[in-house]
Amino acid sequence: MIMGRDGRFVASSLGGLAFGLTLVTGTALAQPPQLPRFQASVDVTSVDVTVVDNGGRPVMNLEPSDFTVRIQGIARRVVSAEWVSLATPERSSAAPPPPGYSSNENATGGRLIVFLVDQPNIRFGGAVGIRAALNGFLDRLQPSDRVAAVGVGPGSAATPFTADRERVKQVIARMVGRGSERSFGVYQIALSEAIAVERGDAIQLDNLISRECADEPPGPSLELCAAALQMEAARIASDGITDGVQMINTL
Numbered sequence: 001m002i003m004g005r006d007g008r009f010v011a012s013s014l015g016g017l018a019f020g021l022t023l024v025t026g027t028a029l030a031q032p033p034q035l036p037r038f039q040a041s042v043d044v045t046s047v048d049v050t051v052v053d054n055g056g057r058p059v060m061n062l063e064p065s066d067f068t069v070r071i072q073g074i075a076r077r078v079v080s081a082e083w084v085s086l087a088t089p090e091r092s093s094a095a096p097p098p099p100g101y102s103s104n105e106n107a108t109g110g111r112l113i114v115f116l117v118d119q120p121n122i123r124f125g126g127a128v129g130i131r132a133a134l135n136g137f138l139d140r141l142q143p144s145d146r147v148a149a150v151g152v153g154p155g156s157a158a159t160p161f162t163a164d165r166e167r168v169k170q171v172i173a174r175m176v177g178r179g180s181e182r183s184f185g186v187y188q189i190a191l192s193e194a195i196a197v198e199r200g201d202a203i204q205l206d207n208l209i210s211r212e213c214a215d216e217p218p219g220p221s222l223e224l225c226a227a228a229l230q231m232e233a234a235r236i237a238s239d240g241i242t243d244g245v246q247m248i249n250t251l
Helices: 125-139 164-175 189-198 200-214 222-249
Strands: 007-014 047-049 069-071 074-085 112-118 146-152
Touching: 074 125, 112 125, 112 164, 125 164, 146 164, 189 200, 189 222
Parallel strands: 112 146
Antiparallel strands: 007 074, 069 074
């Protein structure tokens, strides 16, 4: 299934796990009674896929032959590709139902889109470019789409799902980068490496020492480098874990 901004394609194929692929799990062959028998089954699975042109517009006239699907390097045949429009025509607002009743007369269809801004991990002043990109994205949405904006961090602003674009833009304008520049020395330690060392991964620590302390001669100098490296990894891991917990709590 291929999704565009105004709709989606439903794609099916044989022999795989994506694009509605069919996986043949065995072969049904006549065998002598003393040999085990295997049965074949065919499953068709459809998936959503976004296909847009260079201008971000959905491509709607695709055929099964336009898709190439490989599972573990093996080509699979795409059976079908169907465009499913998500855009709904605008209609005049109906009168609200009386108290105690509900109605779908004012249903808008469209998509639900969430902007999640991770403020603690955006450097101070770095949200300016993000706001410009989000506002440009908002201006290109369909009228039926509804958007929510959520900021990560204590006291961050947020909106519910709404079609009021200006309200969303005002909330995004109040979101700022809260991250600070962190300097832990001259060592190059990735967060995943730091967390592994903090969790007692001796092999990862040895790899870091071999890489970052390669210029140190054996002896006290190498031991000091290894100790400083381990302390720096502990600080990086602590900050990364704290940021992760904060984001999870916000979500």
